[in-house]
Amino acid sequence: MTQATRTLTIGAIAVAVAALLPLVLSTYQVGLATEVLIFGILAMSIDILAGFAGRTSLGHGAIFGVSTYVVIYLVSQGSSPVFALGMGILASAVVAAVFALLAVRTSGVYFLLLTLALGMIVWGICLRWTQVTGGENGLRGDIRPAILYDHKTFYWVVLAVTAVISFAIWRFVRSPFGLTLRGIRDSESRMRSLGYNVPLHLFIGFTVSGFFAGVAGGIYAFFNNFVSPSTVALAQSVEGLLMTIVGGVGTLFGSFVGAAAIITLENIVSSHTERWQTVLGITFILIMILAPEGLVGKVRALLGRVSRSKSSVS
């Protein structure tokens, strides 16, 4: 069995198991599972850049939230949900393209700073442009179509979309284009001397990543029926990045593990204290010090050590 068929088989099993979840989970837990899927897509979109192009973005929360804003704004203005979703995703891709135009020439810490600053500008605009964005109060609208009103139906639809999107992203990073991105991650100068247009590849990679973040943000609009500046705030980008890191940068589907871990943690913490932000910060600090390769990577490394020591014993 090749690596690819193995991944696809495991993926299909995972989707099948996920599809059965609503039969055993409570309404509230199905809501959480939906959230895990949505943020899993966001974390994957961050992973396209972090894991495959070697660029850590702190602006993806803003790109995600732009789509949420557009969808809620358009639907409450009377547009059809499908049209609004399309426009939301388009808006995110355009914002990502603008970010990309500025950021493709930078790398490492500079890339991080620039995406951070750009994301904060989006946040600042959402906060101040009260006429359109509702300022600090945000926009509220019961925008979810009636056929998706049932939480289980909504979950299954989101799951189907997530499966398609995950497959698309997986194909994308395995395509010749994705391999070029990996080449850029490993050695930019080598790819340049081989004749690849490095900035163009990064630009397209960033825009595609923004497109997927926009898909997540658009679905989130229908899930949450509410958007406020905190949806585009730095905390959103940070949470997304943390999910990617916890799941393991470059693992792609680890994003769902990361999203599940962070969302579960958030819910446990929030039921006991209002200090989620502190816990998020401390989690970030601990992961950076103890397990920068992510929990999945950490567990894998530990297992590897165990199996190695076993085999050395035998």
Added chain:
Amino acid sequence: MTTFQVLNGLTFAALLFVVASGFTLIFGLLRIVNLAHGALYLIGGYIGYTVGVKSGSFLLAGMAAMAGVAFIGFVLDQGLLRFVRGNDLRQVLLTLGVAFVLNDMALVIWGGDSFTVPIPEPLRGAVTFFGIFYPKYRLFVLLVGIILFILLWLLLHKTRLGALIRAGVDDAEMVEASGVNIRMVFLFTFLLGSALAGLGGLMGGAFLSLYPSADAEILVFSLAVVIIGGRGSLAGVAVGSLLVGLLNTFGQVMFPELAYFVIFGPMAVLLAFRPLGLFGKAT
């Protein structure tokens, strides 16, 4: 723009200079992008506010703000950053985690209300010159910015310590190889940079007021200043602060709701031509 608005821009630039010079010193020498810098600014402001209200002395408030924030900087550097030395990305993300914790702790201690640091009696009111009526305090901020620029310039260019810092910005390993304890220079710079954030918090807290998201706002401006000016350059910070301060004021007058957008333009143009900023040097 009227003279009044230009002065507003200049005084805001002076405040940005105070905050961003600390940021760029740390960035330039230690290669640490301290994203907790905004949170240090906010906490410095809050400490200054509390001490200022309790003691009634602006000077004491300033000293407390600088010392308190320098202490937090000490804990951050020695207690946390030591574990991730040498890895840029992990350092940045760690300071981001610290920023979240500090911001939330500030919310616990000082609550969500907005505060204004009390201005000392001699600096209250306004002066009239060239036919305009301008608040004394804001001129004082401008003065502090200029004095700080001169002091930092003297420190960096006329003292042995400054020579070590400049040498460290260019090549820390060579400085260490020549027998200097560069760790101490690093620590001093980190404390100085943090203290400047605290000072900025006090200065800014008296005319921009302090509230839970003020740290994020000042951080964006500081980032813009450093992105425009380039890492580790005093002249870069000064020019960057002037540009960002004036553009922001201009933006607020012209497009009140999209003021943020106006600092974005020059950053974009600049990055297209100089990805490392006006005065930035490649490492």
